Amino acid sequence: MIKPFWTKWQFLFKFRLILGLILLIFVLSFLYLKIVPFGHISYSRDYTSIWHSGKGFIYGFTPEERVDLKSGEVPRVVGDPVYFSVFTPRTFDKAKMTITYRDNLTLDMPIVEAGILVDNIVWRYDLKPVDNKALDYLMLRWNKTEENGHLFLQKEKNYSSLADWEKDLANGQLKGCNDNLADCLAVYNYSPKYNYQIFNYQPSLPLIINQPLQGAHQFYLYLKNEPLHIDFTFVDQNLDLKPAPIKVILSSGDNVIETETIDDANPHPGSGQAEEKNLTIDKRNLPSGVYKVEVKITDDMIIKKINSSVGRLSFINKIWPVSGKGDLTLYTDANYLQVKALNPASLQTISFAGKNFSLSEAYRQFDFKSDDGGLAKEIKISKDNLILENNGVFALSPGEIINPALTKVDRFFSVQTPVKYIVADYNKPSEEEGVKTATVEFNLKDAYREKGKYSFMISVPGLKAEDGTDDNLEIYKINIEFEGKTLWQKIWQ
Amino acid sequence: MAKDLAIISREIFYFFTALIVLSIGLEIIWPNIILAYFNLNYIIVLWFVSGFISLVKNNK
Numbered sequence A: 001m002i003k004p005f006w007t008k009w010q011f012l013f014k015f016r017l018i019l020g021l022i023l024l025i026f027v028l029s030f031l032y033l034k035i036v037p038f039g040h041i042s043y044s045r046d047y048t049s050i051w052h053s054g055k056g057f058i059y060g061f062t063p064e065e066r067v068d069l070k071s072g073e074v075p076r077v078v079g080d081p082v083y084f085s086v087f088t089p090r091t092f093d094k095a096k097m098t099i100t101y102r103d104n105l106t107l108d109m110p111i112v113e114a115g116i117l118v119d120n121i122v123w124r125y126d127l128k129p130v131d132n133k134a135l136d137y138l139m140l141r142w143n144k145t146e147e148n149g150h151l152f153l154q155k156e157k158n159y160s161s162l163a164d165w166e167k168d169l170a171n172g173q174l175k176g177c178n179d180n181l182a183d184c185l186a187v188y189n190y191s192p193k194y195n196y197q198i199f200n201y202q203p204s205l206p207l208i209i210n211q212p213l214q215g216a217h218q219f220y221l222y223l224k225n226e227p228l229h230i231d232f233t234f235v236d237q238n239l240d241l242k243p244a245p246i247k248v249i250l251s252s253g254d255n256v257i258e259t260e261t262i263d264d265a266n267p268h269p270g271s272g273q274a275e276e277k278n279l280t281i282d283k284r285n286l287p288s289g290v291y292k293v294e295v296k297i298t299d300d301m302i303i304k305k306i307n308s309s310v311g312r313l314s315f316i317n318k319i320w321p322v323s324g325k326g327d328l329t330l331y332t333d334a335n336y337l338q339v340k341a342l343n344p345a346s347l348q349t350i351s352f353a354g355k356n357f358s359l360s361e362a363y364r365q366f367d368f369k370s371d372d373g374g375l376a377k378e379i380k381i382s383k384d385n386l387i388l389e390n391n392g393v394f395a396l397s398p399g400e401i402i403n404p405a406l407t408k409v410d411r412f413f414s415v416q417t418p419v420k421y422i423v424a425d426y427n428k429p430s431e432e433e434g435v436k437t438a439t440v441e442f443n444l445k446d447a448y449r450e451k452g453k454y455s456f457m458i459s460v461p462g463l464k465a466e467d468g469t470d471d472n473l474e475i476y477k478i479n480i481e482f483e484g485k486t487l488w489q490k491i492w493q
Numbered sequence B: 001m002a003k004d005l006a007i008i009s010r011e012i013f014y015f016f017t018a019l020i021v022l023s024i025g026l027e028i029i030w031p032n033i034i035l036a037y038f039n040l041n042y043i044i045v046l047w048f049v050s051g052f053i054s055l056v057k058n059n060k
Helices: A002-035 A133-141 A162-170 A487-492 B002-029 B040-059
Strands: A040-046 A082-087 A094-104 A111-119 A124-132 A143-147 A150-154 A185-188 A207-209 A217-223 A228-236 A246-252 A255-262 A275-283 A289-296 A301-308 A313-319 A328-332 A336-341 A348-352 A355-359 A365-369 A377-381 A386-395 A421-424 A430-432 A435-443 A453-459 A472-483
Touching: A002 B002, A094 A111, A094 A453, A111 A435, A124 A133, A124 A435, A124 A453, A133 A150, A133 A421, A143 A162, A150 A162, A162 A421, A228 A246, A228 A289, A246 A275, A255 A275, A336 A348, A336 A355, A355 A365, A377 A386, A453 A472, B002 B040
Parallel strands: A185 A421
Antiparallel strands: A040 A472, A082 A453, A094 A435, A094 A472, A111 A124, A111 A453, A143 A150, A150 A421, A207 A301, A217 A289, A217 A313, A228 A275, A228 A301, A246 A255, A246 A289, A313 A386, A328 A377, A328 A386, A336 A365, A336 A386, A348 A355, A348 A377, A430 A435
């Protein structure tokens, strides 16, 4: 009687022990994946496998209309940009993204970039290069040096090292260039130490911008032995439910000089009741040079008025005039213009650099090009509520234009551009039978993370889903290696 | 033999019950700790199947 019971008990004990161990392994495995004690983990998604299988949680691409999931075996990016998010169980300091893709793009789309969301108010992504065909082309033809991870290209070999070139640049003299160094060099994903100066600068009269501008804007201004005083008047439209904080950052190069903020208690969300807010930046004894002001606000807010003590002021890359008054003249230094109408009532014919262009569809981005080589190109619009963008600056009068940014090897860069030096932080992707693999690194310390997810972006400037062509970027595999503090470092710190 | 199978099926059912309770508990404490990697519906299906087998075997 005892023996069968004993035998049965032993079996049961053994069986329960095995099941208990499986349970323990299950729990410990997920705890390991949650804590990531060694501070290093990688997540991947292989789109070539039947199940699109992967490790970790890489969400699908959005918006749906910019990704074709039906035509091929792998997702095809057909519009710019596309986003995807990655769930991580904890925060990390660095991410290394390896992307395997096939590029079915035409020559007018030479750039592929990947980015991570760093600012959720102005929706800003920190973009890193994946592929740059202009640089790939010039690397084969120009004199190439690679130093400290930087690519240094010279049309004629004047320097033996990038360090020597940087020394000369800091002194304001480059071999083979005239006084205006900005015309002699181009950069990509690289900011050299370069002191922008306006020769024969005369302080101008204070500037009052009465043209309302919607959403976040940033602008350059130039000072020389004069105080800086800027009064902003904002209007919170309260059309959406989200709070609308205001943050204005004054900076010079990489140094933040002053940050002013106004928090929003959001007392009337979605009411449509306009609230006016004022903010002032006042600084004395600033050294001569160019300064940048970033106005970080949501699209529910309007910059109603800017009252600046400095007359040279240019909006960087984007301007979004609103008011309903129309008949507005703007100026830009770039030779192309991207325009999007956010209201069918804003459709019109735009005059850009003396040529007329038709803006015939709302919510669609139109690209207009000009062959005008002049510094300031005139833009005339009869109705506002348009988003105007390019890689240059915008100003309300031609005399206000200042742009300290160096020529960029971007989508609109031509290999015929008469620059003599190019410096880039760029690695050419490896290629095997037409399939390219590129690796980009991101600093996650500044990245925005919500509900455990980092938001990434893949951008092919100029790629449009609605243009009817079959140019696309086929994504084969995405692998992201995250690196952060180890458990022991977290405990000791 | 039939008795052993009844015990095994019952123990497996207990195992899946414990697994579901633990998984849901971990998910409540740290959201997405398991769901990011694994769909709990599979365990629930297995739990249901094992419970059904256990019911049949133990009623014989």
